[in-house]
Amino acid sequence: MLNFEKYRVICIVGARPNFMKIAPIMRALEANDRFEATLVHTGQHYDKAMKESFFEQLGIPEPDVDLGVGSGSHAVQTANIMTAFEPVMDRVNPHLVLVVGDVNSTIACALVAVKKGINVIHVESGLRSGDRAMPEEINRILTDQLSDLLFTTERSAEGNLTAEGIAAEKVHFVGNVMIDTLLYNLPRAIEPAQTFKQHLETDHASSLAQTFGLLTLHRPSNVDDPIVLERLLNTLVSISNELPLVFPVHPRTKAKIEQGGFDKLLSDANIHMLPPMGYLEMLGLMDRASVVLTDSGGIQEETTALGTPCLTLRENTERPITVDEGTNTIVGTDPEAIRAAFNTVMLGTAKGSSRPEYWDGKAAERIVEITEGWCRQQFTQESSE
Numbered sequence: 001m002l003n004f005e006k007y008r009v010i011c012i013v014g015a016r017p018n019f020m021k022i023a024p025i026m027r028a029l030e031a032n033d034r035f036e037a038t039l040v041h042t043g044q045h046y047d048k049a050m051k052e053s054f055f056e057q058l059g060i061p062e063p064d065v066d067l068g069v070g071s072g073s074h075a076v077q078t079a080n081i082m083t084a085f086e087p088v089m090d091r092v093n094p095h096l097v098l099v100v101g102d103v104n105s106t107i108a109c110a111l112v113a114v115k116k117g118i119n120v121i122h123v124e125s126g127l128r129s130g131d132r133a134m135p136e137e138i139n140r141i142l143t144d145q146l147s148d149l150l151f152t153t154e155r156s157a158e159g160n161l162t163a164e165g166i167a168a169e170k171v172h173f174v175g176n177v178m179i180d181t182l183l184y185n186l187p188r189a190i191e192p193a194q195t196f197k198q199h200l201e202t203d204h205a206s207s208l209a210q211t212f213g214l215l216t217l218h219r220p221s222n223v224d225d226p227i228v229l230e231r232l233l234n235t236l237v238s239i240s241n242e243l244p245l246v247f248p249v250h251p252r253t254k255a256k257i258e259q260g261g262f263d264k265l266l267s268d269a270n271i272h273m274l275p276p277m278g279y280l281e282m283l284g285l286m287d288r289a290s291v292v293l294t295d296s297g298g299i300q301e302e303t304t305a306l307g308t309p310c311l312t313l314r315e316n317t318e319r320p321i322t323v324d325e326g327t328n329t330i331v332g333t334d335p336e337a338i339r340a341a342f343n344t345v346m347l348g349t350a351k352g353s354s355r356p357e358y359w360d361g362k363a364a365e366r367i368v369e370i371t372e373g374w375c376r377q378q379f380t381q382e383s384s385e
Contacts, residue, residue, distance in 0.1 A: 014044035014105025024180035024364035081108035125150035126157025129318040174366040175358030183361040189284040214289040218250040240270040
């Protein structure tokens with residue numbers, strides 16, 4: 001048998017989407033007495049408000065280690081995470097490193113682990129947009145190549161992995177941990193009226209709570225080019241004349257709007273700009289919105305689970321199940337395509353949807369169960385050799 005009491009696993013979080021994915025996994029690991037989990041926050045995205053609104057709202061335990069890496073170019077940030085993470089690996093001496101999603105922390109920590117001969121688990125494997133201009137796409141592909149256990153959210157992901165030469169026995173379809181978090185927290189979602197009352201004038205708050213659209217915008221392809229950004233904003237201003245839009249503004253997007261001089265364009269529109277929202281506030285907004293317009297990957301999944309119509313302001317998606325079975329429509333940045341899809345929603349003729357297979361709130365439990373079985377086989381074999 002094994003010569004250690006528990007399987008030591010380091011779980012990595014680095015950016016906002018990671019928090020929702022790691023929360024149910026940490027709960028499932030803590031409920032299993034075969035694991036000893038260490039939570040490492042790289043600090044890729046971090047501020048006090050984010051800690052309060054995500055770690056505390058989602059019930060994620062205080063990180064055991066905070067690397068405090070901060071922002072930087074992709075190369076600088078990835079290198080800094082690797083340099084800071086290696087001493088943690090040496091100190092904890094884990095059997096496994098578990099990474100989620102596709103941010104720089106994901107690939108950086110996976111690289112450190114595999115170079116030190118430590119097994120890597122990748123949660124949310126096999127998603128592909130087909131667009132290698134997206135830094136996240138590169139992170140996904142490389143992390144999957146490095147991983148020993150690959151957990152997928154939708155069945156089509158296995159085909160992507162097979163095409164890239166990854167052995168089928170490494171891949172396990174378990175469902176979506178983002179939806180675990182959504183279903184777990186939905187009864188606690190904060191009503192839009194409460195959110196609006198806190199951030200907007202009283203007259204706006206009361207009327208908006210009745211009917212509104214939700215807008216999020218942050219991808220470099222949409223906000224870095226002033227021409228693309230202005231075209232999008234003009235289309236959204238036009239839409240806001242028919243349906244008021246609520247716009248929690250990402251700090252980077254806010255900076256680009258100010259740099260482009262688009263503040264006046266938005267201030268004269270029926271677009272209500274809010275600061276970045278906590279998870280429970282966003283969950284309430286997504287659940288009650290008439291439509292969501294977004295370039296976020298995670299929101300495509302969350303709106304599908306909630307049954308809220310979603311218009312994705314991108315030319316592609318790495319989450320095709322949200323289109324094939326869910327409420328998502330890919331509209332790109334063309335004004336006519338956005339308007340046509342919006343009109344379909346407003347006319348009440350948007351496509352129906354169903355919640356995808358295994359999006360049932362139990363994905364994290366499956367991940368831990370499969371991982372325990374794999375560990376028993378893997379480390380028993382090693383100890384007997």
